[in-house]
Amino acid sequence: MTAADTAAVQIAVTGATGRMGQTVLETAAPRADVEVAVAVSRSSVEQVADVPVDDAGSLGGLLDAEPVDVLVDFTGPSSALEYASAAASAGVGVVTGTTGFDDAERTHLREMATQTPVLWATNFSRGVAALRRAVTAAVAAVPGYDVELTETHHNGKRDAPSGTATTLLEDIEAARPDLEERVHGRAGNAPREPGEIGVHARRAGDVTGEHEVLLAGNDEALSLAHSAGDRAVFAAGALDAAAWLAGREPGWYAFDDVLDGGAP
Known part of the structure; x- marks a missing residue:
């Protein structure tokens, strides 16, 4: 007991x-x-x-x-x-x-x-726990699709990418071993290369926490996202x-x- x-x-x-x-x-x-x-x-x-x-x-x-x-x-x-x-x-x-x-x-x-x-x-967050499971299943279901992760937090957030984003990245990499390189932001002449995951961290205002995983390929795009209101x-x-x-x-x-x- x-x-x-x-x-x-x-x-x-x-x-x-x-x-x-x-x-x-x-x-x-x-x-x-x-x-x-x-x-x-x-x-x-x-x-x-x-x-x-x-x-x-x-x-x-x-x-x-x-x-x-x-x-x-x-x-x-x-x-x-x-x-x-x-x-x-x-x-x-x-x-x-x-x-x-x-x-x-x-x-x-x-x-x-x-x-x-x-x-x-x-x-x-129970919603983020559900998001993690959904992302793992979705990434495995569409092999070869490009993957981009974007997270947004308040302007006082210290670590970037966020801990939640890092956990999502680890989930994605476990489901897609071919994705071996995290590219943080893009600037200049920077087309996507095979094996990349795009990672984007935004810091603004008092945003509690938002995370989105974008999967794109085969003339379609799938977005899985979570937003915390408080x-x-x-x-x-x-x-x-x-x-x-x-x-x-x-x-x-x-x-x-x-x-x-x-x-x-």
């Missing part, structure tokens, strides 16, 4: 004053299956969404003192690893949607899964993941495990 079977899952939220941290706190407030026990930030703020916010440097002590089941993180690569390490040391599960990890950082995060359950996803969709998915992860054995988990596994 998992923690979620008997009571609300107790969560810790990092980056509480950031865009996603605030949204996680706001989204958690009306839910019965999760409860915020700890919120931390590197900024000096007393509370967010009526939740007291402590200094991020005290996270380790708070996790030892409070009955926290799962840490929910949307920060940056270095801080996410620091927070995940504190959680692993305290035997607290980790759900993180942080993107931009390099190979060494991702390996480090995976190593923590030997101590505690870790669930990492580049996107916690960050709350990602927060809701992360909280679903936290409720599902509580009480699980140490290991490396994915959002697909939540979607395919049903209730905790």
Whole structure:
């Protein structure tokens, strides 16, 4: 029996004053299956969404003192690893949607899964999960078609292409091994060459997140796209993941495990 079977899952939220941290706190407030026990930030703020916010440097002590089941993180690569390490040391599960990890950082995060359950996803939208499956099926069904991926995010987005776009690219490459080169944008004399995937990252305004995969060939074009209207969709998915992860054995988990596994 998992923690979620008997009571609300107790969560810790990092980056509480950031865009996603605030949204996680706001989204958690009306839910019965999760409860915020700890919120931390590197900024000096007393509370967010009526939740007291402590200094991020005290996270380790708070996790030892409070009955926290799962840490929910949307920060940056270095801080996410620091927070995940504190959680692993305290035997607290980790759900993180942080993107931009390099190979060494991702390996480090995976190593923590030997101590505690870790669930990492580049996107916690159920619609994006459906898009990934649809793209994989479509790409496999039209071999030889050209593939272009375009993503759009708000002007403060740091990593480009986005983590979701990178995941989609990995899905496409797995379904089409002949596509071996990612071409980021085009300029000058740049006709398409065999084996290319075109990748285009746009940053503008306050766009939450848009992803489109274009497949074209044989006198036809197919477009598969997803648009997120509010960050709350990602927060809701992360909280679903936290409720599902509580009480699980140490290991490396994915959002697909939540979607395919049903209730905790």
